[in-house]
Amino acid sequence: MHFSMLWPGGREKALTLSYDDAVLQDIRLLEIMNANGIKGTFNLNSGYLGGKATLIREGHLVQHNKVAPEEIAEVYKGHEVAVHTVTHPNLVDLPDAQVLYEVLEDRKNLENLVGYPVRGMAYPSGRVDQRVVDLMKGTGIVFARGVDTTKNFAVPKKETWLNWRCSCHHWELEPLIDPFLHENGLKLLSVWGHAYEFDQRDDWEVIEDQLARLGGHEDVWYAANIDVFDYITAYNSLDVAVDGSSAYNRSSVSVWVRAKGKKYEIPAGGVVRF
Ligand SMILES: [Zn+2]
Known part of the structure; x- marks a missing residue:
């Protein structure tokens, strides 16, 4: 007996966006x-x-003006605030202690502004190597995004959370929209960028049109990056019977799976027999 992951609500599609640098243009994008x-x-x-x-x-x-610290909690309410380091250095060129300082100090500062544990991150300019990835393991950062993209809808694997590759930059989004909305199969569409880039190309109407087409679908789960991390981690934490005939969900969120061609919700703390 075999089962496979579905997104919350038994959906096959999830969409998440990731934007960097806290520029004032984020406010227009958030609207x-x-x-x-x-x-x-x-x-x-x-x-x-x-x-x-x-x-x-x-x-x-x-x-490239930045949102004021006292406005962070209100501007980004309902979304996830994540680490991008204190001063945006190339982490690959810094000694270990400075890498840790840039990440932990940013985490602490942002946590003081938003009032919750900040667990996500994007590497400044996407610069990362194995040493930097290894250093993240002591910082409480659970996922970290780069700038390399897959051009597909692959769901992150647990070994790659500290080197998360998005589906695309928003300049590469258009060809992925129709397949995302209309083709079957489990999909994650993850998009990254900088909101100032819509000023740079004077093309705000493009993202307005694209997000209008991507929004409002019953069969799409709209999530922050950390929601995607938490959900996949809950799925990966299921305790499964040796023959796959039942599963126990030890996490605090419902997990949805497909087994024998049917959708099952395994509630938090619950057991389901397939
Ligand atoms: Zn940046």
Whole structure:
């Protein structure tokens, strides 16, 4: 007897977004996300909150001003706030102690602003190597996202949480939308980017249209990155009978599986026989 994971509610599709740097453009993106019931994770540099800066990107001067610290809890309410280090260094070039400081200090600062344990992270500029991954294991960070993408809907494996590859950057999103919405099979569509990039290309109407098409579907689970982590971790923690005929869910959330062609909900603390 074999069973396979479904998303909460017995769904086959999950969507999650991940945006970096705490730029003021996040506020406009969040309005679009909230209007469409879409959730995401926002990776913030606590050392720069409230600061003003500009970037040159593709020949355009782009505002890189940051959300003020006292506004973080309200702006990102209903979404996940995650670590992006205090000062956005290249972690690969830093000594161990400074890597740990950049992560733990950012965690502490953000936790003081939002009032819950901050467990997620995105590596600054996606720069990571095996040493940096290994250092994360002592920080309380449970997943960390890079910038490499898969261009598919693969669900993260437990060995790769500290090197999470998204499906796509938002500039690569369009070709994935139709297959995500219309093809069968378990899927996670995970998208990353920077909200200032919509100013950079002056194309806010593209993401407005894309999120309007992706939002509002009964058969899609809209989740922050940490919700995806927690759910998959609960699934991976199921205690399963030797012959697969029953499963015990020791976690605090319902887990949904498909067995013998049927959908089953295994409630928190409950046992289901298939
Ligand atoms: Zn960044």
